[in-house]
Amino acid sequence: MKNVKYGKCTRCGKTYEAVPDLTVCECGGILDIEYDYGYIKTRLTKEALAGRGERSMWRYKELLPVEESTAPTPLRVGWSPLYEESRLAEQLGLKRLWVKDDGQNPTASLKDRASAMAVAKALEAGADVIACSSTGNAASSLAGNAAAAGLKTYIFVPSRAPKGKVAQLMTFGATVVSVQGSYEETFELSKAAIEKWGWYNRNAAINPYLSEGKKTVALEIMEQLDWQVPDYIAISVGDGCTIAGLWKGLKDLHAIGFIDRLPRLISAQAEGCCPLNRAIETGEPWRPMEENTLADSIAVGVPRNADKALNAIRESNGLTVNVSDAEIMAAQKLLGRTCGVFGEPAGVTGTAGVKKLCEAGVIGRNDTVVSVVTGNGLKDVANAIAACGEPITIPGDMEHLLSAFAEKGIAVD
Numbered sequence: 261m262k263n264v265k266y267g268k269c270t271r272c273g274k275t276y277e278a279v280p281d282l283t284v285c286e287c288g289g290i291l292d293i294e295y296d297y298g299y300i301k302t303r304l305t306k307e308a309l310a311g312r313g314e315r316s317m318w319r320y321k322e323l324l325p326v327e328e329s330t331a332p333t334p335l336r337v338g339w340s341p342l343y344e345e346s347r348l349a350e351q352l353g354l355k356r357l358w359v360k361d362d363g364q365n366p367t368a369s370l371k372d373r374a375s376a377m378a379v380a381k382a383l384e385a386g387a388d389v390i391a392c393s394s395t396g397n398a399a400s401s402l403a404g405n406a407a408a409a410g411l412k413t414y415i416f417v418p419s420r421a422p423k424g425k426v427a428q429l430m431t432f433g434a435t436v437v438s439v440q441g442s443y444e445e446t447f448e449l450s451k452a453a454i455e456k457w458g459w460y461n462r463n464a465a466i467n468p469y470l471s472e473g474k475k476t477v478a479l480e481i482m483e484q485l486d487w488q489v490p491d492y493i494a495i496s497v498g499d500g501c502t503i504a505g506l507w508k509g510l511k512d513l514h515a516i517g518f519i520d521r522l523p524r525l526i527s528a529q530a531e532g533c534c535p536l537n538r539a540i541e542t543g544e545p546w547r548p549m550e551e552n553t554l555a556d557s558i559a560v561g562v563p564r565n566a567d568k569a570l571n572a573i574r575e576s577n578g579l580t581v582n583v584s585d586a587e588i589m590a591a592q593k594l595l596g597r598t599c600g601v602f603g604e605p606a607g608v609t610g611t612a613g614v615k616k617l618c619e620a621g622v623i624g625r626n627d628t629v630v631s632v633v634t635g636n637g638l639k640d641v642a643n644a645i646a647a648c649g650e651p652i653t654i655p656g657d658m659e660h661l662l663s664a665f666a667e668k669g670i671a672v673d
């Protein structure tokens with residue numbers, strides 16, 4: 261890889277050759293992939309990008325840690341739509357607001373970006389089995405992207421994972437272990453199994469390539485905005501790999517001169533599980549929390565990528581916001597009704613955070629904001645129904661329809 265220098269420990273600074281099965285530093289610190297931006301600048305221009313036919317995350321290959329000979333993975337990952345939402349912006353009192361709907365990825369979450377990268381690196385490593393633990397979306401995206409590439413998967417999920425995600429896993433043919441315990445216990449079991457059997461490791465906080473896949477969401481947002489930098493980008497945070505990847509992508513673009521300033525990040529967590537935001541707010545080291553929220557994808561009491569995530573929030577002079585489950589449900593309804601975008605609870609948590617910050621007057625009138633919806637609502641229909649209600653249920657005749665409308669006060673012209 262001519263564009264990559266090495267993997268560098270975020271804790272002790274030790275560097276490692278960027279082999280495909282790179283994991284963590286011997287000190288236990290998480291590695292970060294460092295690039296040769298001088299080389300990349302000679303290979304990638306905005307004009308060249310604009311003319312590119314590849315409508316997936318692989319259109320940014322010069323900025324990705326893969327061999328030049330590595331082919332794009334089979335499923336179309338990335339290049340999700342960025343919608344300008346004028347009515348929602350007006351309702352919230354913002355100058356301009358965009359929603360990046362990453363629920364439109366092939367397995368319906370942003371995690372596809374990391375899983376496609378994992379599949380590409382596993383193939384480079386000559387592996388034929390990949391494994392991970394996940395709150396659900398990393399698992400279903402890995403199972404789907406691996407199935408498309410002909411790789412076998414072993415997946416560990418906590419038993420609370422919503423049915424939609426489990427259905428995806430079973431459909432994609434993964435060997436699925438549902439752990440009767442917390443995400444933390446699930447993670448530890450997967451780690452032990454991966455060590456025992458030597459599978460390719462798709463755990464995002466261990467494999468440093470995965471946030472490089474996730475960073476493509478930032479590259480796309482900026483290209484879709486024609487390189488005009490918004491004031492804020494809001495995203496939901498669990499383990500912290502996603503926000504770290506988002507920040508890495510923005511810094512890459514800054515380093516090669518594609519953007520002239522950096523936005524501030526908005527780190528949105530659930531009130532019932534916000535160890536990273538709490539660390540920022542108190543200025544103290546992060547401490548484990550209970551996993552007490554319906555937003556299962558970000559119910560992470562022991563965040564695995566705390567160092568990189570905290571660094572991203574601090575470096576960007578970012579904001580933190582913690583939202584209740586009721587606020588998450590309200591944001592799900594609001595996005596559905598105002599934008600036609602259906603997000604899962606963790607998927608809409610960033611937007612719930614934006615709404616809360618607008619109402620508190622922290623952001624507003626003069627601010628431009630991108631809110632990333634990280635996962636699709638069909639993954640968790642039970643919570644969508646709980647948030648938005650049941651339909652009118654009647655026998656199939658006009659008499660019942662008229663009385664149901666009258667009863668509900670629905671006036672039809």
Ligand SMILES: *Cc1c(COP(=O)(O)O)cnc(C)c1O
Pocket residue numbers: 369370371397398464496497498499500501502503557558560604606607634635636
């Ligand atoms: C995984 C996930 C997140 C958070 O990503 P982390 O890397 O765990 O911080 C947010 N939303 C959805 C839908 C996810 O699946």
